Amino acid sequence: GAPLAGAFYAFEIVIGAYTPAALAPVAVAALAGAFVADQAGIEAYLLPAASTIDVRAADYAIYGLLGCCCAMVGIAVMRLIASIEGTVKRSPLPLWGRPVVGGLLLIPLALASPQVLSSGHGALHLDLTTHLPLIWIGGLLTLKCLASGISLGFGFRGGLFFASLFMGTLVGALFAGLLAMATGVPVIDATSAALAGMAALAAAVVGAPMTMAMLVLEGTHDFLLTSVVMSAVLVSSTLVRQWFGYSFSTWRMHLRGETIKSARDVGWVQNLNAGRLMRKGVATAPAGLDAAAFRQRFPLGSGSRVVLIDGEGHYAGIVQIPRVYGDGVKPETAIGELAENRDVSLSPAADVVSVMQRFDQTQADELAVVTADGQVLGVVSEAFVRKRYAEELDKRQRELMGERVEDTD
Structure with a gap:
């Protein structure tokens, strides 16, 4: 017997916002429920x-x-x-x-x-x-x-x-x-x-x-x-x-x-995770490779970074290609010594908010997405993550205002 309370419950708990797009259907549903109960002789x-x-x-x-x-x-x-x-x-x-x-x-x-x-x-x-x-x-x-x-x-x-x-x-x-x-x-x-x-x-x-x-x-x-x-x-x-x-x-x-x-x-934050945001098919190299062999395999201009893999095939960090060509790097230097974020990676299930928090903590530009057993799946860049997050925020806001928004995924 409280259609207004029911409507506000839908706005505040289920939908999460007061929106022009939901006003009419929610109001009709609440009033219809109260009307049917009243016609059935149920006292409020x-x-x-x-x-x-x-x-x-x-x-x-x-x-x-x-x-x-x-x-x-x-x-x-x-x-x-x-x-x-x-x-x-x-x-x-x-x-x-x-x-x-x-x-x-x-x-x-x-x-x-x-x-x-x-x-x-x-x-x-x-x-x-x-x-x-x-x-x-x-x-x-x-x-x-x-x-x-x-x-x-x-x-x-x-x-x-x-x-x-x-x-x-x-x-x-x-x-x-x-x-x-x-x-x-x-x-x-x-x-x-x-x-x-x-x-x-x-x-x-x-x-x-x-x-x-x-x-x-x-x-x-x-x-x-x-x-x-x-x-x-x-x-x-x-x-x-x-x-x-x-x-x-x-x-x-x-x-x-x-x-x-x-x-x-709830929904879109969890769906927008590292597994969906990552780029697959990233370049990889053994962590024990020396700088001379690395330079032959990855010349300047061939990319920006390479994901390193240890002897067991597990993630071992990310090395920036220009850093290997630095003046102080000797040809016999193992590139594993030049790697960044060796102990920092992302789970494919990590949501977009936790991904951005990890970027804030590490101050890294890119992070690897790694399975629980250490296998590399791909790489996520901070710029792309923040761009997609901003796009999703704008999309949800437009949906709340009743605009038709096509899924970009």
């Missing part, structure tokens, strides 16, 4: 909200502080999951045994409160409509964070979308209660704070601030509440981006060795 889920809410100028700062708290909780949860997952991977547990152990660890948490296993709207609705003691809310939040970490860390499938919504309501309610305890009077409405916390923590974890703001708007039909929710969401999203740099989905990709930070970077 409405979030419980305060009957009246009075927003003052100071409330925006208070809800911004709530957004800051949600950002810190979101970062802590993401790091907790990464820590548990890393520990499990280093353990001797077999793959089939990891979910078994994770399930056993979840049993005492579920016995303390079944809400830690929540996967529906029941627990969320219950906590939004029932004013629970602060110590219970804090304990439930701790148990839910731990349960989420165990579930994902021990290999259960799924993510943190609903879990972040649920934990956000607990953070918001806890924030409102502690604020009232500190000042002696209720400063903000507990239900409104819970909804703002729900949106802010979900924005911190999922990385979709406008989606969460629209979710609250369509779930409560309260524009005034949405204004302060927007304050919490923007603060939370901005702080996570500055302090952590990733949403949960891109953080998980980062842990798997990816270098992307948003949805729109």
